[in-house]
Amino acid sequence: DGPPVPYSCCPPIPANMDDIPLYKLPSVTEPRIRFPAQDADEYIAKYTLGIRKMKELDEKDPQNPLWFKQQANVHYAYCNDAYTIGGKVLQVHGSWLFFPFHRWYMYFFERILGKLIGDQTFALPYWNWDNPKGMYLPPMFDVPGSPLYDERHNPHVYNGTVMDLGYFGDEVQTTQLQLMANNLILMHRQMVTNAPCPLLFFGAPYVLGNKPVEAPGTIENIPHNPVHIWTGTVRGSTLPDGKPSYGEDMGNLYSTGLDPVFYLDHANVDRMWNLWKQIGGKIRDIQEKDWLNSEFCFYDENRNPYRVKVRDCLDSKKMGYDYAPMPTPWRNFKPTRKASSGKANISSLPPASKVFPLAKLDRTISFSINRPSLSRTQQEKNEQEEMLTFNKIQYDDSQYVRFDVFLNVDKTVNADELDKAEFAGSYTSLPHVHGDNTTHITSVTFKLAITELLEDIGLEDEDVIAVTLVPKTGGEGVSIDGVEIKLAGLL
Numbered sequence: 001d002g003p004p005v006p007y008s009c010c011p012p013i014p015a016n017m018d019d020i021p022l023y024k025l026p027s028v029t030e031p032r033i034r035f036p037a038q039d040a041d042e043y044i045a046k047y048t049l050g051i052r053k054m055k056e057l058d059e060k061d062p063q064n065p066l067w068f069k070q071q072a073n074v075h076y077a078y079c080n081d082a083y084t085i086g087g088k089v090l091q092v093h094g095s096w097l098f099f100p101f102h103r104w105y106m107y108f109f110e111r112i113l114g115k116l117i118g119d120q121t122f123a124l125p126y127w128n129w130d131n132p133k134g135m136y137l138p139p140m141f142d143v144p145g146s147p148l149y150d151e152r153h154n155p156h157v158y159n160g161t162v163m164d165l166g167y168f169g170d171e172v173q174t175t176q177l178q179l180m181a182n183n184l185i186l187m188h189r190q191m192v193t194n195a196p197c198p199l200l201f202f203g204a205p206y207v208l209g210n211k212p213v214e215a216p217g218t219i220e221n222i223p224h225n226p227v228h229i230w231t232g233t234v235r236g237s238t239l240p241d242g243k244p245s246y247g248e249d250m251g252n253l254y255s256t257g258l259d260p261v262f263y264l265d266h267a268n269v270d271r272m273w274n275l276w277k278q279i280g281g282k283i284r285d286i287q288e289k290d291w292l293n294s295e296f297c298f299y300d301e302n303r304n305p306y307r308v309k310v311r312d313c314l315d316s317k318k319m320g321y322d323y324a325p326m327p328t329p330w331r332n333f334k335p336t337r338k339a340s341s342g343k344a345n346i347s348s349l350p351p352a353s354k355v356f357p358l359a360k361l362d363r364t365i366s367f368s369i370n371r372p373s374l375s376r377t378q379q380e381k382n383e384q385e386e387m388l389t390f391n392k393i394q395y396d397d398s399q400y401v402r403f404d405v406f407l408n409v410d411k412t413v414n415a416d417e418l419d420k421a422e423f424a425g426s427y428t429s430l431p432h433v434h435g436d437n438t439t440h441i442t443s444v445t446f447k448l449a450i451t452e453l454l455e456d457i458g459l460e461d462e463d464v465i466a467v468t469l470v471p472k473t474g475g476e477g478v479s480i481d482g483v484e485i486k487l488a489g490l491l
Contacts, residue, residue, distance in 0.1 A: 017297075020297060020305050020306060020307050021306060021307065022306065022307050022308075022309070023298075023300070023306035023307065023308045023312070025312060025318060025319060025320070026320065028317070028318065028319075028320045031316075031317050031320050031321050031322045032110070032121055032122065032123035032320060032321040032322075033123055033321070033322055033323070033324050034123045034124050034125065034126050034267055034271070034321060034322070034323050034324065035123070035125055035126070035324045036125065036126055036127075036128035036131070036133075036134055036324065036326050037125040037126065037127050037128060037134065037138035037140075037264055038128060038133055038134050038138065039324070040125040043122070043123060043124075043125045044125060044138075044140050046113075046117055046119060046122050047113065047122075047124070047125060047140075047148070047260075047264075048140065048146060048147060048148055049117050050113035050114075050116050050117045050122070051068065051113070051147045051148060051260050052147040053116040053117065054066065054067065054068040054071065054112070054113065054116055055067075055068040055147055064303070065299040065303055065305075066112050066116070066299065066301070066303060069258070071109060071112070071257065072255075072256075072257030072258045073257070074105060074257065074298070075105065075253070075256060075257035075262075076253070076254050076255075076257065078090065078091070078092045078101060078296070079091065079092060079093050079253045079254075089211075090208075091206070092296075093216065093220065093253065093430075094203065094204075094206075094214045094215060094216045094220070094444075095203045095204055095205070095206035095215060095216070096199065096202040096203045096204060096205055096206060096217070096286060096291055097203075097206055097294060097310075098202070098203055098216065098217060098220045099202055099217070099219075099269075099270070099273050100291075100294070100296075100310040100313050101296055102266050102269060102270060103270050103273070103313045103316070103319075104296055104298060104308050104313055105266070105298070106124060106263060106266055106267055106270055107313070107319055107321075108298045108299065108300060108301070109124070109263055110122065110123065110124045110321070111300065111301045112300075112301045114301065115301035115302070123321055124263060124264060124267045125138075125264055125267065126264055126267035126268040126270075126271055126323065127227075127261065127264040127265045127267070127268050128268060128326055129163060129165065129183075129223065129227060129265075129268060130183075130187050130223070130268065130272070130328065130330055131326055131327060131328070131329065132180050132183075132184075132329070133326075134326075135162050135163050135165075135180060135183060136160050136161060136162060136163060137153075137157040137158065137161070137163070137231070137261070138261070138264065139160075141153075141260065141261050142157075142158050142159075147260070148260045148261070150249055150250075150258070150259040150260065150261070151240050152232065152233050152239060152240065152245075152248045152249045152255075152258075152259070153231060153232070153233065153249075153250075153259075154230065154231065154232060154233055154234055154251075156171070156230075157230065157231055162176045162179050162180060163183075163227070163230050164179055164182070164183070164226065164230060165182070165183040165186045165187065165222065165223035165226055165227065166182060166183075166186055166222060166223070166226050166402070166418070166426060166472075167226040167227075167229055167230035168225075168226060168229055168400050168401075168402035168428060168472050168473040168474075169229065169234075169235065169400055169473045170472065170473065172416050173416065174416055174417070178416075178417065178419070181418075181419040182416075182417070182418040182419060183223075183330075184329055184330045184333040184419075185330075185333060185335055185418045185419045185423060186222055186223060186418060186426075187223070187330030187333070188330045188331070188332075188333045188334060189218075189222075189423070189424070189425050190218040190219055190221070190222050190223070190425070191218070191219070191272065191275070191276055191279070191330060191331075192279065192330075192331070192452070193425070193449060193452045193453060194218045194424075194425050194448055194449045195217070195218045195219075195276060195283075195449070196281065196282060196283070196385050196449050196451070196452075197282050197283075197385065197449075198283070198284060198285065198286045199217075199286070200217065200218060200447065200449060201217050201218055201219070201276055201283075202217045202286055202291075203215055203216045203217035203220060204445075205288070205290065205291070207290045207294075214397070214429075214442050214443070214444035215444060215445055215446075218425075219269060219272050219276075221426070221427065221428050222425075222426055222428055224269055225428040225429065225430040226402075226428060227250075227265055228247075228250045228251055228256060228265075228430055229247065229250075229251045229400060229430065231250035231251065231259070231261060231265075232245075232247040232248060232249055232250035232251025232252065232256075232259075233245040233247060233248055233249075233251065234247075235247045235251065235400065246431065247400075247431060249262075250262060250265075251430070251431075252430075252431050253430060253431065270316070271323045274316060274322075274323060275328060279331075281382075282382070285314050291310055292309070292310050292311040293309060293310070293311065294309070294310045295307050295308065295309055295310075296308050334421075334456060335418075335419045335420050335421045335423070335456075336421070337419060337420055337421065338420060338421045338422065338457065339406070339408075339409045339413050339414070339417075339420045339421075339422045340408070340409055340422075343408065343459070343462065344408045344409060344410060344465075344466035345410070345466075346368045346464050346465075346466055348410070349366050349367055349368045349410065349466055350367055350368070351367065351368050351369070352367045352368065352369045352467075352482075352483050352484075354367070355367040356480060356481065356482045356483055357479070357480065357481045357482065358479060358480045359479055360475070360476050360477070360478060360479055361403055361469060361471045361475040361476075361478040361479070361480065362471065362475050362476040363471070363475075364411040364413075364415075364468065364469065364470045364471070365411065365468070365469050366409075366410045366411045366466060366467070366468040366469075367466070367467055367483075368464050368465070368466055368467075369388075369464065369465060369467055369483060369484075369485055370463060370464055370485070371386070371462070371463055371464070371465060371485050372386075372485060372486055372487055373386075373487060374460065374461055374462070374463055375460055375461050376460070381451055383489065384487040384488060384489055385449045385451055385487070385488055385489075386449070386450050386451045386454065386485060386486075386487055387447050387448065387449060387450070387485065387486055387487070387488050388405070388407075388424065388447070388448040388450050388467070388483070388485050389445065389446070389447045389448075389483065389484050389485070389486060390427075390445065390446040390447075390480055390482075390483050391445055391480075391481050391482045391483065391484070392443050392444075392445070392480070392481030392482065393427070393443070393444045393445070393446055393478060393479070393480050393481075394441055394442065394443050394444075394478070394479045394480075394481075395429065395441070395442065395474065395477050395478045395479070396440045396441060396442075396474075396477050397429060397431065397440050397441070397442040398431050398440045399429075399431060399440075399474045399477060400428075400429070400430070400431065400473045400474050401427070401428060401429040401473060401474040401475075401477070401478060402426055402427065402428045402429075402471075402472040402473045402474070403426065403427055403469055403470060403471045403472060403475055403478065404418075404423070404425075404426045404469070404470040404472060405423075405424040405425055405426065405427075405448060405467065405468070405469060405470075406420075406422045406423055406424060406467070406468045406470065407422050407424050407450065407453060407454075407457065407459070407465055407466065407467055407468075408422050408457050408459060408465060408466050409422045409466065409468050410466065410468060411468055411470075413468055413470065415470040415472070421453070421456045421457045422453075422457055424448050424450060424453055425448045426472075427444075427446045429442075429474075450485075467483070
């Protein structure tokens with residue numbers, strides 16, 4: 001919303017795109033180790049030095065692809081429809097390209113910093129927001145005058161404030177302990193409950209020639225989007241230069257790479273990929289060739305452009321880095337409390353067919369919905385996941401959007417306490433643009449895996465269940481065409 005923000009977004013374009021070679025990973029003798037920011041004093045000093053040197057490069061050559069702003073432009077270009085291939089837009093958010101693109105991006109950024117400081121063993125620290133010890137802005141980003149300091153932060157991020165991994169513009173009025181519990185529940189839902197198979201974790205397929213999709217994987221949805229918004233300026237406030245804020249820097253995709261904390265944030269996002277593959281079950285990388293053969297283009301630490309393939313970034317150790325282990329308390333942090341005892345009063349709720357299509361989600365709504373199968377065996381559950389699917393959700397993609405989903409409760413539910421067994425998950429959207437979409441209206445499908453949830457709240461034998469939607473941000477601009485529960489194979 002508002003007038004266009006003037007910004008030159010594209011990094012330098014190689015002279016001959018057709019001659020860019022495919023990157024070959026260097027041999028690895030010992031991987032670089034990425035440490036959590038709260039335990040990485042040595043690497044924080046090196047990161048500070050590297051960012052300072054990277055920012056100084058513009059004094060000699062503003063077209064240098066290693067300059068800090070040009071590195072930030074890499075994200076803008078891939079994330080706001082600046083790149084086209086054969087007239088087709090390439091967009092890396094909202095699809096299965098999210099994880100591999102950002103992994104390669106952090107890989108080259110890390111190597112560039114190592115080259116600038118003369119230390120090829122340098123590894124990015126990671127912002128450990130999935131652990132209570134890291135649920136605050138790392139202190140080195142709260143030092144005015146430091147090359148790591150970004151004046152375009154929300155003031156609430158300082159002084160050790162506990163962050164909200166579900167943040168979308170409104171402060172949750174609760175205790176720090178409750179907020180940490182909410183965060184751990186969100187992590188469990190996104191890493192375990194709602195991510196039993198690859199396409200739910202990574203996001204929907206997106207191949208060249210198709211329009212950009214809006215079907216993000218679980219981690220991109222939450223906590224990725226809320227961490228960006230929690231860190232950036234308050235949308236609608238006044239920036240230090242007197243201009244209106246659109247959430248800059250972290251809270252808008254065009255500017256997020258300008259904040260040095262972005263790279264630590266995405267180091268932890270990347271770490272989630274490694275951790276997810278350790279959970280077991282049907283969890284594995286996507287096997288489709290369209291994904292494995294997808295390519296991006298980056299400059300290496302020697303200013304040479306290279307093409308990279310998704311298939312070459314599946315194992316971080318082969319890429320030359322790994323993560324220092326940290327406890328993951330969210331792994332088994334399943335809520336034991338329930339918002340209500342027994343089964344919700346289905347007879348008092350309208351059926352889904354009477355509620356949808358829904359013109360706008362401007363208030364909490366509850367409805368009943370039929371399930372496709374009851375009392376499934378463990379083998380049946382291993383073969384098919386029960387999916388609560390919201391079809392054709394439409395909204396303005398220049399706005400913040402978040403709504404929460406609960407099962408077996410009505411609209412009286414306390415939506416600020418997520419550590420309840422009935423909390424199923426949330427949908428979110430971070431502002432971004434698509435070049436050919438002048439209205440900014442996007443259409444998405446949102447899926448929640450509910451097999452584990454139905455077990456936890458004792459609804460496996462019920463043929464009709466209650467669902468409640470709670471708008472948190474932007475609901476007045478959200479419409480939903482329909483909702484259904486169906487079984488889907490764990491591919």
